Amino acid sequence: MLRLEPRPAPSRLMVYLSPLLAMALMLVVGMVVFTILGQPPLKAFHAFFIEPINDWYGFGELLIKSSPLALIALGLAVGFRANIWNIGAEGQLIMGAIAAGGVALWLYETTSAWILLPLMFIAGALGGMFWASIPAFLRTRFNTSEILVSLMLVYVANLVLSWLIHGPWRDPDGYGFPQSKLFESSAILPIMLEGTRVHAGIFITVLALLAAGIFFRWSLIAFQMRVAGLAPKAALYAGFKQKKMVWLGLLAGGAAAGLAGTAEVAGPIGQLLIPISPGYGFAAIIVAFVGRLHPVGIVLASLLMALLYLGGESAQMQLALPAAVSGVFQGMLLFFLLATDVLIQFKLRWVPKASAGAV
Amino acid sequence: MDMNTLVLILAATVAAAIPLIFAALGELVVEKSGVLNLGVEGMMVVGAVFAFMTAAETGQLWLAVIVGALAGAGMALMFGFITLSLMANQVATGLALTIFGIGLSAFIGQGYTSVALDGLKEISIPVLSSLPIVGKLLFSYNILVYLAVVAFVGIWWFLYKSRAGLILRAVGESPSSAHALGYRVIRVRYLAVLFGGAMAGVGGAYLSIAYTPLWAEGMTAGRGWIALALVVFATWRPGRVLIGALLFGGVTIAQFHVQGLGVEIPSQFLSMLPYLATIIVLVLISRDAGVIRLNAPASLGQPWHNELH
């Protein structure tokens, strides 16, 4: 029988290999599923993973989808490193979009893009941070689980958005559809790559990437948060400010999600409606883990996850499979990663049944 | 409000509480063994879709409940394998289970979104069901409601009166001690996790074949998460889970009746009530760290493996 044996020291190789292994497992299982559904596996593979990005436009779509994923995952990673589980980024994204959209509607045709867009992004970040500050406050003040609170607030944020676009912010000329009026052009991000829909929002992600890289490697507070995640008692012993970490961990995720929400409504969507995001806030949790809470890893993971989104859409068109297949693949990816991570601390060994003993 | 309306509201409250009772009681047993499975929402929604598909294809509602339970347990088995055999982080794996479950249910349920189903009917007990008030309040539900009561009594008895329950609590309290005494910690936890999955699956099945007999993507609407909150709110005691679930059922039902009373509040704000109520009860219960410490299973959420102890 196969047995797990602790390694004397964690395997550095497996730290890098395990995400690739998880990806490979996901592909294998995915192919099996396609076969069971009566699709030739190679055709399905092509439709899912090659087709969506074999032209310039498709490549642009990949960037458009990976940008918010990477941005949110970077923000979440700040907290996750300290075991602060903000799983409500989806709600913070929606709140950011509402705040930014509110600014766009309020200042409709009164000012230029140079003023309006920055204002929208500031409002978006603040909106996301406001929503994240609720679990932060309740955690630091009443020791309430930030997991459940942040998650509950996703539903609340969705309902707030629903109320706005059904009620006060509904487009009066919109034939009764539940959506705001279209933003004016100075509230829309410019296109960056000819022939694609890639917009200037991607610069925010690049900036966040650089900032996170420096922050994680060199800043004392990031080190302190890592300590709090690995050994909470050691953080207390060292006298690190625990509340500060909770606030920072949650606000970073909230700000990132709020910015991502702003980039969505000021980018491809151009108005407030439901849905704003195809679950970026949840998918970003997977991105953060698969990317090992590290900026470079997060970029790679965000590209992979974005490809899974596109693959789902492509599979719907080409193979008449439900687009929800993306979610299945995304979930599987995280599952396999968590499973293969065992090989970092343990190695597999074949033990003859007789001497294995009953453990 | 007349007596009949009140009885109707109370009966609706019970009906709304049932999925929470199943899911939260299941999770209670899981957590008592020291495992934190945040994937309740995912297990519920998969249970719901499998039950609905079974019902739609075979017309056998009891079979649908069983399939729903098995589907939930199947999901739980994946969680168990990754966290118990491979020692992965329970929080992350539970999240993965929910994300996966929502995706999976949307995927396989795609063809069923416009299928109509004759849901589970209320049973009618001769004489009792036709009693005034009491008949409607106690004796006119579908069979799953009574199953929930049976589950509650059974779990209470198991945890506090049976030797197996004592072992389960011991494992959750101190897996290392239980191991030193010769108990199979991992096996006990597997069984608990599978049971929790089956219960969440039944909760989901109740939603899709009895409460609102239809299938819609994400139809569990956060009930799995609320069930998790209920376990904390109940400080890991089955009786309080029951009370908490009924309270939440009441909040859910209240939103429909407040509008009926002519109060001018946008429906969205009323729909927020269960979520806001969850946050409020969590704040109330977690204010006192000592209460949590005294009642929470001491090893909750911590990975454990024979080779490391």
Added chain:
Amino acid sequence: MSLNAVPPRLELRGITKRYPSVVANQAIDLVVQPGEIHALLGENGAGKSTLMKIVYGVVKPDTGSIFWNGQAVQIRSPAQARALGIGMVFQHFSLFDTLTVAQNIALALDQKQDMQALSARITEVSNRYGLPLEPDRLVHLLSVGERQRVEIVRCLLQEPQLLIMDEPTSVLTPQAVRKLFETLRRLAAEGCSILYISHKLDEIRELCHTATVLRGGKVTGTANPQLESSKSLAELMIGKELPAYQRASTRAVGEPRLVINELSRATTDPFGTSLEQVQLSVHAGEIVGIAGVSGNGQQELLYALSGEQPGQRAEVLIKGQEAGQLDAAGRRSLGLRFVPEERLGRGAVPEMSLELNALLTGYSSSLAQKGWIQYAKIREFSKACIERFNVKAAGSQAAAKSLSGGNVQKYIVGRELMLNPEVLVIAQPTWGVDVGAASFIRQTLLDLSQSGVAVLVISEELDELFEICDRIAVMAGGQLSAAKPVVETSIEEIGLLMGGTHANHASQQRAA
């Protein structure tokens, strides 16, 4: 062995157990006769605990055979061990805090129990052996000594032929140790064999008939301890003589550096102890020790002193300044350094390198500037610490958890000393540490006080406190006795104080 002789109760032949990084037991032979109290003597890490877990069926040996009353057996599980008649009292008790005494005992019995009949049996057996217990009390409400009784009674109910006791006296007062010995002698006289694991030479000489000595996973000798001296046993155990300490004959004691002022604190932890009116001052240049059975408020006192749980301003004075409201970082800036009892996970982050572990408490000195980590400085600091304090590690990049217990402790002590303490609080300085490292650490503390630092040591090892302290106070039931100069007190007197409040409290409750 002749045919009509009684076979040994337990015989181990060539037991070997390898772990990935260490050989815990290598070709161990051991013979225990019926009615014999057999000591298994060895330092921390010598392989005693692994061997006992093998006998109790918790761990499986790689090779070797076990004979029980002359029959070859394979012990696959604790349940099987219990069925054979083997009972075990664990060092870190295998009890469940939120369950009752009777429930805890029921869990260790393999058949389903009628709880009322079981309670009656518990009362009967516990009284017979002078180990009074109340079956319906919750375990977390018991004192440490009472918990041990639960473990022992739990074994006795199964009428064992062999009782394994793993370091049973580390949680007892000297007086309670004597009572335990009486019980054990009585059991042995009734024919029960006892395998007694310890590293305390005096106890073994007092109690045991035979001693098997382990070092580095191998048997280094078998002896009759009553005929040996502590010195000769120590040589078998550590391969050399026990070290002696150098301390200056005259010591200049200076101003009070650490003052604890009527510190009272109700515990927020339902399993904790409340502190009542704790009063103590530690002066520059002296070592003050706090003795006590664990679980009497030491943890709570340490959290209150270190700043991990801040309280009222005036409760703690450091160098005359009110510091009771400050967190750990604030107190460090006043010159307090603290070495906790849990090294991995509190004093150091197990997964992080020694370099980053230097930053753990060194961040407020020059190791970080304006919130940015100075990597070159932490490397330099870490290397200096490894060298100065003789830490055996695979370089400054090695993860803290890759070091042995003694070396982690040397690194943590070294780190705190290199951060220039004016007051040092240290808990269980040599717990789980090999003899060589222990003597190094004790000598370091003596030298430190000589250089004018105020040192407060909290330890469960009375011998250690008497070796290095100038004054000793005793913690019992959340209260601290007045500190007495070592030369004016005795182990006997300190032992009485250790049993003090808590024992009275318990007996009053029983009387009621």
